[in-house]
Amino acid sequence: MMAVAVDISRFEGVPMAPPDPILGVSEAFRADKNDLKLNLGVGAYRTEELQPYVLNVVKKAENLMLEKGENKEYLPIEGLAAFNKATAELLFGADNPVIKQGRVATLQSLSGTGSLRLAAAFIQRYFPEAKVLISSPTWGNHKNIFNDARVPWSEYRYYDPKTVGLDFEGMIADIQAAPDGSFVLLHGCAHNPTGIDPTPEQWEKIADVIQEKKHMPFFDVAYQGFASGSLDEDASSVRLFVERGLEVFVAQSYSKNLGLYAERIGAINVVCSAPEVANRVKSQLKRLARPMYSNPPIHGARIVANVVGDPVMFGEWKQEMEEMAGRIKNVRQKLYDSLSAKDKSGKDWSFILRQIGMFSYTGLNKTQSDNMTDKWHIYMTKDGRISLAGLSLAKCEYLADAIIDSFHNIS
Amino acid sequence: MEYLPMGGSIKMIDESLKLAYGEDSEFINDKRIAAVQALSGTGACRLFADFQRRFLPDSQIYIPTPTWSNHHNIWRDAQVPQRTFTYYHPESRGLDFAGLMDDIKNAPNGSFFLLHACAHNPTGVDPTEEQWREISYQFKVKNHFPFFDMAYQGFASGDPERDAKAIRIFLEDGHQIGCAQSYAKNMGLYGQRAGCLSILCEDEMQAVAVKSQLQQIARPMYSNPPVHGSLVVSIILNDPELKSLWLKEVKGMADRIIGMRKALKENLEQLGSPLSWDHITNQIGMFCYSGMTPEQVDRLTNEYHIYMTRNGRISMAGVTTGNVAYLANAIHEMFASLRNNPQCSRSKSIHKAPSNPYP
Numbered sequence: 088m089m090a091v092a093v094d095i096s097r098f099e100g101v102p103m104a105p106p107d108p109i110l111g112v113s114e115a116f117r118a119d120k121n122d123l124k125l126n127l128g129v130g131a132y133r134t135e136e137l138q139p140y141v142l143n144v145v146k147k148a149e150n151l152m153l154e155k156g157e158n159k160e161y162l163p164i165e166g167l168a169a170f171n172k173a174t175a176e177l178l179f180g181a182d183n184p185v186i187k188q189g190r191v192a193t194l195q196s197l198s199g200t201g202s203l204r205l206a207a208a209f210i211q212r213y214f215p216e217a218k219v220l221i222s223s224p225t226w227g228n229h230k231n232i233f234n235d236a237r238v239p240w241s242e243y244r245y246y247d248p249k250t251v252g253l254d255f256e257g258m259i260a261d262i263q264a265a266p267d268g269s270f271v272l273l274h275g276c277a278h279n280p281t282g283i284d285p286t287p288e289q290w291e292k293i294a295d296v297i298q299e300k301k302h303m304p305f306f307d308v309a310y311q312g313f314a315s316g317s318l319d320e321d322a323s324s325v326r327l328f329v330e331r332g333l334e335v336f337v338a339q340s341y342s343k344n345l346g347l348y349a350e351r352i353g354a355i356n357v358v359c360s361a362p363e364v365a366n367r368v369k370s371q372l373k374r375l376a377r378p379m380y381s382n383p384p385i386h387g388a389r390i391v392a393n394v395v396g397d398p399v400m401f402g403e404w405k406q407e408m409e410e411m412a413g414r415i416k417n418v419r420q421k422l423y424d425s426l427s428a429k430d431k432s433g434k435d436w437s438f439i440l441r442q443i444g445m446f447s448y449t450g451l452n453k454t455q456s457d458n459m460t461d462k463w464h465i466y467m468t469k470d471g472r473i474s475l476a477g478l479s480l481a482k483c484e485y486l487a488d489a490i491i492d493s494f495h496n497i498s
Numbered sequence: 499m500e501y502l503p504m505g506g507s508i509k510m511i512d513e514s515l516k517l518a519y520g521e522d523s524e525f526i527n528d529k530r531i532a533a534v535q536a537l538s539g540t541g542a543c544r545l546f547a548d549f550q551r552r553f554l555p556d557s558q559i560y561i562p563t564p565t566w567s568n569h570h571n572i573w574r575d576a577q578v579p580q581r582t583f584t585y586y587h588p589e590s591r592g593l594d595f596a597g598l599m600d601d602i603k604n605a606p607n608g609s610f611f612l613l614h615a616c617a618h619n620p621t622g623v624d625p626t627e628e629q630w631r632e633i634s635y636q637f638k639v640k641n642h643f644p645f646f647d648m649a650y651q652g653f654a655s656g657d658p659e660r661d662a663k664a665i666r667i668f669l670e671d672g673h674q675i676g677c678a679q680s681y682a683k684n685m686g687l688y689g690q691r692a693g694c695l696s697i698l699c700e701d702e703m704q705a706v707a708v709k710s711q712l713q714q715i716a717r718p719m720y721s722n723p724p725v726h727g728s729l730v731v732s733i734i735l736n737d738p739e740l741k742s743l744w745l746k747e748v749k750g751m752a753d754r755i756i757g758m759r760k761a762l763k764e765n766l767e768q769l770g771s772p773l774s775w776d777h778i779t780n781q782i783g784m785f786c787y788s789g790m791t792p793e794q795v796d797r798l799t800n801e802y803h804i805y806m807t808r809n810g811r812i813s814m815a816g817v818t819t820g821n822v823a824y825l826a827n828a829i830h831e832m833f834a835s836l837r838n839n840p841q842c843s844r845s846k847s848i849h850k851a852p853s854n855p856y857p
Contacts, residue, residue, distance in 0.1 A: 096674070096700040097608075097643060101553050104710035107504070107717075131500060139500050161688045197537075197720035204719050231718035342501075349499045349725035378571035379544055379719065380537035385689035386726035 108227060108468065116466040124464040125482055127473040130445065131348060132313075132411055135479045140411070142346045144403040148393040159385065164373040166195020166354070167388040173395040174339055174354045178308065178322055185329055189362040192369035194355050194376065195383045199309045199340030200228060202355035206305065206336050207236035208375045209368075210270060219270040219305065220262060222246075224470060226279045226307075229272065241265070246281050251438040251450040253283050259296055267301045275308035275337070276321040277444020280472040284314075284443055290324050294331060304328050305336040313344040314444045316412035318405065334359055341391055343445065344408055352387030415445065418478045425487035432495060445476045455493040463489035499725060504713040506535020506694075507728040513735035514679050514694035517651060517658055518665060525669070525698055532708035533696035534716065535723045539649045540568060542678030542695035546645060547576030548715045549697075549708075550610065559645070560601070560611045562586075564809065566619045569612060569647070583611065586621045591777035591789050593623050599636060608641045615648035615677070616661040617783020620811040624654075624782055630664045634671045644668055645676040652684040654783045656752035658745070674698045681731050683784065684748050690727025755784065758817040762786075765826030773833060786812040794832060802828035 112128030126137075134140050165171065171193040175186055185191050196202040210217060219238055221229050222245035233240045243265075244257030262271055273293070278284055285293060297304050306325050312318040328335050340353040355372065359365040376383075394400045419439055426436040439447055451459065451471040459465040465486065467473045478486060505511070511533045515526050525531050536542035550557050559573050562585035573580050583605070584597030602611070613633075618624055625633060637644055646665055652658035668675055674697075681692040695712065699705040716723070734740045763778040778786050790798070790810035798804040804825060806812050817825060 096704065097554060098697075098699055098704055098708055101704070101707050101711055103707045104714045141499060145499075159687055159689045161682075197724070200717075200721040201719065228718060228721065235715070235718040347499055348501045349722065351720060351722070351724040374571075375575070377540075377568060378575040379541070380691060381540040381568065382689065382691070384537075384691040384724040384727065386724065 112466050112468060115460070119464055119466075121464040123485065125466065125477070125486065127465060127467045127475075127477045127486075129474050129477040132343060132346065132445070132476040133479075135414065135481070137477065137479055140346055142404065142407045144394055144400050144407055145345060145347065145390055147400060147403070148390045151393055152389055157389070162195070162382045162385055162388070164376050164382050165193075165369065166383045167385065167392060169392040169396060170195050170352075170388040171354065173392055175356055177318060177395060178311065178325060178337060178339060178356060179329060179358075180319070180322070180326065183326070183329065185358050190359050190365050192357040192359060192365040192372065194369065194372050195388050196338075196353055196355050196376070197351040197380070197383060198342050198353040199307060199338050200232065200353075201351065201383075202338035202340070202353045203229070203232050203307060204236060204379075205355045205372055205375055206338060206357075207232050207238050208379075209372055211236050211238050212375070213371070214268075214270070217268060217270055217303075218266065219272055220265055220302075221272045222258075222274070222278070224280055225272070225274075229307075243271075245278075246283065246448065248450060251283075251448060252441065253285060253289070255285070255289055255292075259292060262293070262296050262302065263300065265300065265302070268303070269300070270303045270305045270336070271297055272305045272307060273324070275306045275311065275325050277310035277314035277446075279309065279444070280446050280468070280470060281448040282442030282444050282446045283448065285324070287323070287327075290327055294328050294333075297328075298331060298333065303336065304333060305338075307338050309338075309340040310343055310444050311339065312405070312408045313412055316409040316416075318408075329358055341387065345391060345394065345404065347387050347390060350387030350390065351384060352391055415475050418475050418480055418483060419447070421480050421483040422475075422478070422486060425484045426490060429484075429487050430491045430495075434494070445474055447473050447475055449473055449490060451490070451493055455497045458493040458497045459489050462492070465489050502535070502722045502725050502728070504534075504717050504722050505709060506723045507725070507732055509732035509736060510535055510692070510728040511694055511696075513732055515696060517735070518648065518662060518677050518679055518694075518696065519669065519698075520659075520662075520666065523669075529702040530699050530705050531696050532699055532705040532712060533694060534709060534712045535728055536678070536693045536695045536716075537720070537723060538682050538691045538693040539647060539678050539680035540572065540693075541691065541723075542680070542693045543569065543572045543647060544576065544719075545695045545712055545715055546676050546678065546697070547573045547578050549712060551576050551578050552715070553711065554610075557608075557610050557643075560605060560609055562612065562614065562618070564620055565612070565614070566647075581605070581609075585618070586623060586787065588789065591621075591623070591787060592780065593625055593629070595625070595629055598625075599632065602633065602636045602640065602642065605640065605642065608643070610643045610645060611637070612645050612647060613664070615646040615651070615664050617650035617654035617785075619649065619783070620785050620807070620809060621787040622781030622783050622785045623777075623787065625664070627663060627667070630667050634668050634673065637668070637673060638671055643676070644673055645678070647678045649678075649680040650683055650783050651679065652745070652748040653752055656749035656756070658684075658748070669698070674700070681727065684751075685731060685734070685744065686751075687727050687730060690730065691724060692727030692731050755814045758814050758819075758822060759786065761819065761822045762814075762817060762826055765823055766830060769826060769830040771830050771833065784813055784815050786814050788812050788829075790829075794836070797832050798828055801832070804828055 116126040175193045219240040223242040243261035244254045247254035311321045335358045337356040342348045423439045449471045453469045558579040563582045583601035587594035651661045654661045679694045682688045763775045788810040792808040
């Protein structure tokens with residue numbers, strides 16, 4: 088019988104983590120037996136038949152990859168060179184001076200989350216005094232990322248519930264009030280969760296104040312091409328800042344626009360003042376990536392590189408992206424039309440048309456959102472956000488009925 | 499290509515646990531293992547290191563000397579203090595077992611140790627089964643926590659069950675272990691980043707809690723792991739024919755390397771080298787710790803175009819029937835020229851090593 092020093096489990100103090108707010112929605116939806124049920128919590132694109140969608144061009148690229156029979160050797164820490172080149176060109180434009188001058192440090196990373204995390208780790212290491220300003224509200228995981236990276240953050244006003252639109256003055260005031268040299272996290276297009284984007288004129292003013300305060304703009308671009316249907320248009324906010332000669336962080340994701348969700352493909356880009364700076368920044372991002380995952384996964388990177396690298400496939404991609412964005416615009420229109428037709432109160436629902444991207448902030452509060460679920464079997468997040476990607480034309484009228492009921496009859 | 503759950507592919511995890519813990523493991527049946535799909539071995543180690551920092555903030559990690567260099571980076575970036583423990587015995591190019599046992603005994607009770615389950619990287623030096631049993635016993639006495647990095651299961655001996663022996667010994671002895679698994683080498687999935695982190699808990703409820711916390715760590719790092727590699731792994735391991743084919747292929751890879759070890763040693767002996775090269779075949783896995791100094795390595799590189807890390811580590815995977823003679827010749831010539839011109843080398847001269855002092 089051997090002697091033992093101590094015999095208590097080391098993990099006594101490990102509590103159960105809270106359930107994921109989004110996952111909980113999908114789970115509840117799955118458990119619901121009602122025929123009318125609708126899942127508007129989902130952050131993934133669905134077809135009109137409410138099925139997941141693998142882009143045809145992706146299938147084509149994968150078949151091509153199988154035929155080529157490339158090996159599965161490690162990528163370098165910074166990822167697939169062909170992907171990095173393609174992704175930076177897509178974002179900034181191939182003719183952009185920052186690309187031609189070699190001033191962009193680009194690392195393939197694990198989709199948007201991984202890109203944000205690398206940048207956050209870099210900020211923590213090299214800007215330990217700096218704070219990140221994030222919009223109120225923002226994607227839930229933003230806060231987790233900066234918390235785990237130990238980067239302090241505070242919020243700037245963004246959503247105005249009175250107008251169900253942008254609180255532009257509040258936004259500017261809060262960015263102005265922050266200490267010089269703060270990092271400002273901006274959604275490049277299709278703000279998540281509100282769907283509310285600044286206008287081009289507002290972007291100019293945001294750039295003005297950021298420049299004045301010597302803040303560092305930090306873009307999260309998760310929907311390039313997916314918001315308006317045009318890759319270039321959706322990148323215009325980023326390009327506006329870059330054109331001013333600013334140094335900029337940009338996180339990219341191909342989860343939605345190429346439907347590559349589970350492949351975890353994205354990139355962190357840092358536009359620097361000179362190529363030599365970009366080299367140094369890149370080298371340090373690599374040092375942060377190596378003890379996280381060593382080198383990024385190949386499959387998604389190859390898909391992107393193949394699609395973007397072949398003019399025919401690139402054209403097909405743009406087409407499929409337009410179709411996806413187009414479907415969402417159509418359901419927005421139909422939802423708006425249904426609401427306007429059915430709601431006799433005269434409430435102005437046009438904010439739905441002004442919002443853009445996968446999500447819409449309906450303006451419903453938590454109790455009203457609960458009513459959507461409990462009475463109407465419509466699943467959404469408690470902040471009033473619905474995913475239009477999960478809505479079909481066929482269900483718009485039903486959804487309109489539910490929204491009108493929840494808005495007017497529940498407080 | 500919908501998002502995997504934060505914890506990754508359940509199928510891939512289930513199959514991975516069977517590989518590591520045994521097909522009929524009671525721990526699997528009792529659902530006592532908290533496990534998540536991870537970004538290969540690196541990702542698995544990093545998740546564990548972060549978990550350590552968050553829930554065992556007073557703990558540190560003991561890392562063998564030497565080890566894969568990225569281990570140091572991982573626990574450092576996770577902000578977990580590191581210590582080292584004795585492992586490699588340069589004179590014998592083998593295990594410094596006495597030193598190892600001393601360090602285990604001298605470490606404070608309840609320390610965390612990083613152990614290479616098989617095919618130690620970079621030395622290729624593994625404890626014998628008997629030695630593992632002694633290590634396990636001492637761990638029990640000291641209540642140390644063993645964290646196994648298993649990057650070469652199947653790839654070391656050719657037999658996955660045999661390569662998991664150390665882990666099985668610890669499990670039999672009642673330890674709660676942590677384990678990082680990688681499919682980079684044994685399935686050649688390097689760039690797919692397919693791996694698994696598991697932690698054996700007291701009971702099912704604790705396993706559920708621990709898993710939920712591992713997911714919380716993963717979520718702000720990459721949200722959910724990549725699907726492609728996990729699909730390949732789970733399809734292969736779930737299909738009896740494919741699994742059988744895999745076992746053949748992994749044995750084939752391991753056998754080729756074992757064959758190259760033999761060939762390199764025989765070549766050197768046939769060339770009449772007065773030095774001892776037993777360590778080439780005593781060591782196991784991808785790497786051979788040759789015992790060469792950085793200066794000697796530089797000579798091989800500069801004069802013979804042979805590239806290896808300056809700690810003298812040779813990747814046997816890069817040795818073929820086509821180049822093994824060249825390699826042996828280069829090594830032999832290099833040492834011969836050192837003997838003829840002793841002032842050219844700053845290193846100690848290398849004598850034929852004594853037989854293993856730890857039978």
